Amino acid sequence: MxxxxxxxxxxxxxxxxxxxxxxxxxxxxxxxxxxxxxxxxxxxxxxxxxxxxxxxxxxxxxxxxxxxxxSLNLRHGLPLLGAILVFGLAIRPLGLVLASGLLFLVSAFASPELKWRETLVASVVLIGLAVLLFVVLLDLPFPVWPRM
The missing domain is CATH 1.20.1060 (Taq DNA Polymerase; Chain T, domain 4)
Structure with a gap:
């Protein structure tokens, strides 16, 4: 074929x-x-x-x-892969909120039209929804903040 x-x-x-x-x-x-x-x-x-x-x-x-x-454009793909790796490595020691913040920060560099104010607002809203969904509603054992 x-x-x-x-x-x-x-x-x-x-x-x-x-x-x-x-x-x-x-x-x-x-x-x-x-x-x-x-x-x-x-x-x-x-x-x-x-x-x-x-x-x-x-x-x-x-x-x-x-x-x-x-052609492969690494300018857009590498920050996304890096963001996923950073989140995976950071979720246990830093908690859901900070690891998600790092995820949004690193992945923001994939966009050529980066607008920090919009990225910050979207990040805060989505992190809040993630905590509400996974920690509060589904009662999953994610650490929300770093353990002291």
């Missing part, structure tokens, strides 16, 4: 690889059931959906015409 949309194929393969990585990391977590979710339930569902979307994109690349591959 001929690849008709290289961009979709690469994106699909990347999503499938991301899902495989996620599955490899959540293997020891208890899944539970839909009515009594364990700590691995939501990550498993997200990893499955990510892999499914990747599979759909990869198959679609063989059927529908699409865009070719463009």
């Amino acid at each position: 001929r690849v008709r949309s290289p961009q979709d194929l690469v994106g699909g393969i990347a999503l499938i690889a991301l899902a495989a990585l996620a599955f490899s990391q959540i293997g020891d977590l208890r899944i539970g059931t839909a009515s009594r979710m364990g700590p691995g339930y939501f990550p498993t569902v997200l990893a499955g959906l990510t892999g499914l979307v990747g599979l759909v994109l990869a198959v679609r690349s063989l059927v529908l015409d699409g865009h070719g591959l463009e």
